[in-house]
Amino acid sequence: MNYSILIGGAAGQGMDTLAQLLTKTLKRYGYFVFKHSDYMSRVRGGHNFIQIRFSDKQVRTYEDKVDIIYALNKETIDLHSERLKEGGIVLVDKAVSDDENLLLLDLEETAKEAGNKRAMTSVGMGAIIKLLGLEPDVALNVIGSTLRDSIVDVNKEAFSKGYEMVGSRFGLKQEKDEKILIDGNTAVAMGAAAAGCRYYCGYPMTPSTTVLSNMEKWSQELGIFTEQVEDEIAALNMALGASYAGVRAMTGSSGGGIALMSEALSLAGIIETPVVIINVQRPGPATGLPTRTEQADLRFAIHSGHGEFPKMVISLRSPEDAFYQTARAFNIAEKYQIPVILLSDQYLADGELTIEPFDFSKIEIERNLYEDELPAGRYKRYELTDTGISPRIIPGKVEDKLILVDSDEHDEYGNITESAQMRTSMVDKRSKKGELLEGEVEEPWLIGDENPDNLLVCWGSLFGQVNEVVEILQEEGHSVGALVYGDIYPFPTRLLKENAATAKSIIDIENNSAAQLDGLMREFALIKSDHKILKYDGRAFSVDELYNRLKEVVE
Amino acid sequence: MDYTILVGGAAGQGIETVVLLLEKTIKRSGYNVFTYKNYMSMVRGGHNFMQVRFSDKPNSTFSTKVDMIFAMTAETVDFHIGNLKENGLVILDDELHKDQDFMHLSLQKIAKGIGNPKVAPTIGFGAIGKYFGLDFEIARKALEETFKGKVLQLNMEALEKGYGLTETVVPLERKEDTKIIMNGNQALALGAIAAGVKYYCGYPMTPSTSVMSYISEKSKEMGIVVDQIEDEVGALNMALGASYAGTRAMTGSSGGGFALMVEALSLAGILEQPVVVVNAQRPGPATGLSTRTEQADLRFVIHAGHGEFPKMVISLRNPQDAFYQTARAFNIAEKYQIPVIIMTEEYLTDYMMTMDPLDFSKVTIERNIVEAIEDSKERYKRYKYTESGVSPRLIPGKSKGVEILVDSHEHDEYGNIDESIETRINMMKKRMNKLEELKEELLEPDQLGVENPDILLVGFGATHGALLDAVTRLNEDGLSVGALVYGDIWPFPTKLINKLGKGAKKIITVEQNMTGQLESLILEKTRLEIFDRILKYDGRPINGDEIISNLNTILEG
């Protein structure tokens, strides 16, 4: 089973709260839920809409067609009516429309009766739950536990009245609810907190801000220092200070904010101080489309920072992936003493869905701080070793040992040097870490058929759509499989080479215009794709769009 | 003939001045000069050295072995004696390395006698001048251009004394001098000025600073605003403002300073604002080695800036290239309304080279700004859709009734914020199409050596001189070697490399970085197989000798 509800209106009409309530409610009824928001970069007015999809199977993306449209204004009806499935319903207040083909209800009036016209959306919610054929109790509990005390009663009353206004149309059943409902940014924050991140600083920038605000929320409880800094340049420099002092530190931003961190990223590389940075991508260039989605910063992330130094880039594929990979990022950063960049995007960051609860037992915290006895004499922060990784201690912890880190080229002690020999040794040292890191990089996920005729390649949040479409194509009899990159730099090539060798067609799917993953394939594996499916209009693929475009090219 | 004099000592001892005097005097005697400069990042102390190479043929690189060492400190000899040729000569003060069979001169004693120990290097210069039989008058003129007043007087005395200390051993015939001598930054700055730059803002950062200081020196004379801004983030933003208002604007930095400009680069892309940005590379990461050389920012620069937008990247190969390419950069920036990034390297910014006088008639100024409108009836579309993707550009304040709106958000043709799917797609296509147009105008890399070589060396930027030297000598020895040296490097021209690459038996890249960034570009854009690579990343420049020896090792192994 598969249903979608679309709520549309202007910013400020209460849509967000309604969507939040509905999503939670449907989840508690036992369904897998996916909430997708489409909002403009304004605080009032304009047109926003939210789609909630729910099913008895895991869903990770949205459908083009919907079953119920709850239109808070007329514009919603005009913009979205053609998306209604057969037998779908448009629910609207009598004051907004008099079109007899729609389900017209006295929503505002009823809300007034309940005590406050602002509770109108709860009336609508009641109607929707009844239309779906579900019992009201779970919904009422969610209202009670989510809204402010002062408005709970009014909204419950409004909900009940709405519930009575219609009959059941869709006849759904309730299931057991054992899942969590979470969005990508919260998953990242949780992974960081689980991994022992105790210093998060950042600057508000859509769509990364909620990573910061989540850490802020848990700050007292978990003892995490969080700060909204004066600018993004300060953010990364500050995180490096914290890391130097021995605390797992992280920062994050989007597009332009990340751009401002380029110099400090290079700093992280030469001082060999671990740090995790998250770039929640949105369409650029510059300010671009602040509330939309894109995957166009891949090359930018890989080559960010002047000079050469090892770094790792990981693209996040789902909220689960976001949780585990963020936690892993801290271990990798500290093991190799490098910066690790996480690439997410607005679609993943804001998309809320139900998933299995995280397994915190899978998280291990490996500090890789040097605990053994150090040799006598001055401490060598940058000791030349076989692996390139120097034993790392933190300041103030080992008596008599002083720790000098320096942004100039330096010798083993951290002192400035210009010697050609030492320069070469240090570059080799740092690069060795990069080579070693290659051994730790995980191959992309392979979904669908192994050695398929049609090999799809993609990265990051496209996992959601690709996963679903591969299944559909397989059911139709196509030989199709997909490689979904998570770890993306250093670039793993084994699975790619194996599967490309036997594939008849390689299809690259990306949310950008320059096919950046394709460029990586050419550079590192000398493989090029046969077809490219690119989308760069600021929106994520829906299942339908991806399916239709793939059908045009699959064998 | 081909001769190299190494001058070495501590910072603050006057080495730069001696070298300058030698350069001028020898060049004006009619010889081709190439001076390689090697500095530490200190204002006093440490060890600096420079090599003045001169010959009757043009030189494009420096020699490994030297014929003469003029040492101001004992350690200079220790550092460099290993590179002195068999019959080479060491000239130094008689208090240093007393036991060695060197040419000892009483530099300090005589300088004291004159009245100032600081004139000691000039005494040495005089001795060297006499050694080569250089015309005293030429030497004197060089001094007059360098010193003034009392200091000049003392140095003149020193020069005379120096001339009296030796005999002429290697007489250099005086020849006609028609050339100029300059370094890469001077040439770059001159190219910008010739192209009509009127606004330069920047922040001091070695080795880009001398571009700014040269333009600043000429600021009054040429009517150019030069602003030393509070930080690099502001620098590119400011240049974009100036460009918006209609002046040719430029900024520059190195490594970390350029890194701070990355956000504004993305801004330039979406505003579609012409601007020229210089990245004078030095070894990173971070502060790295501030006075040394490297070419390790290639990929960083190509992909700098979040999101996708058209940009051009040009790597400068020698001082002439610096002049002509910089001037061309402004035309390209304004023709396509994109940012153009010029990459140079410390080595190129500092080395001095003789060359034919620059031909200003080769510089054209093509603004591509539309005629001002007298009385506009309709609203101006700054981002009007056109076939090429380039919109007709007006500048503010020139046309009555016309408002020019540029914006960093995604926008419609008027420049207003627009989030719609249709506009986003159209604007992305519009901007990226400019890149396709630009590709038609790209210059293929410079081809050196035999037409269809068995061994194809590929490099970019300032390794040009070393590659030219190596390839010429290898060809003389009968080896089928050629080289392609990239100037225009993004978009990446592929015609020549595909042609020669397919015919070559071995492709070997030569780069001054560790990860082989040019190689990665070749792989990505052509998927040609690279046989091997010569990489040098110790902060020092590569020369012809080193390329040849590395190549031999590769071919033997």
Added chain:
Amino acid sequence: MTCEYNLYDPSWCPGCGNYMIRTALKQALEELEIPPHMAVIVTGIGQAAKMPHYIGANGFNGLHGRALPPAIGIKLSNKDLTVIAESGDGDTYGEGGNHFIHTIRRNVNIAHFVHDNQIYGLTKGQGSPTTAMGQVTTLQYDGVKVEPVKPLALSLTMGAGFVARGFSGDIPQLVELMKEAILYKGYAHLDIFQPCVVWNKVNTFQWYKDRVYKLSEDYDQTDFNAAYEKALEFGDKIPTGILYKVEKETYEDRFQFIKDGPPLVDAELNPFDAEKLMKDFY
């Protein structure tokens, strides 16, 4: 030549102070008879920074915190343009803090209007550099833990020659202040209180109305110490008007060829003009 400024439909919330500021801006520009094509509004990012989209003048909507550098570039390139830098308090005193300080040092002839609503509006309610200590926001759940910036005291300390404060709730006064700022030859700092009806429940329209008072007719605008006192007055009473105004030499006048010559943008460009420079290299 018309000096009427078109207005376009904004995406600001109903009741936002930005509407009033726009009204005042339009009036000021029209009363000064500055033709729209000669005016440039340069902004960073934020709700205030959307102004160029909503009023018909030339516009440069750049990056967050980076309104001032382009404004300087524009003015130096064409001194005939009327350049107005306009952004919010976060953009100006936070992200753009460094540029704020150093722009004052230059004293370029631009007017700087800062829409000060003491909160971040566009990004939904985080504390800004002028939010009061202790105020709870959508990010500082525990209350802001740092002292606010004192913008007028800061610009005075830096030596600004024109320092003023306005209030979106008093349009007539704001019009006069804007006109004075634009006419002032040098950098003019005008900090404008405005309520953010959605995100700032503390500094509301009423909160400002209860506190602001106009500086008296006989207030001496050339008295630095008086100005500094007034700048720090921020409790039950907050003064509005011009706190300080003295003449100073502008940055652009220190470039002879700009002061005495045509605008830089009109300079004749000829490569051969540069050839004479080559003689130094012979």
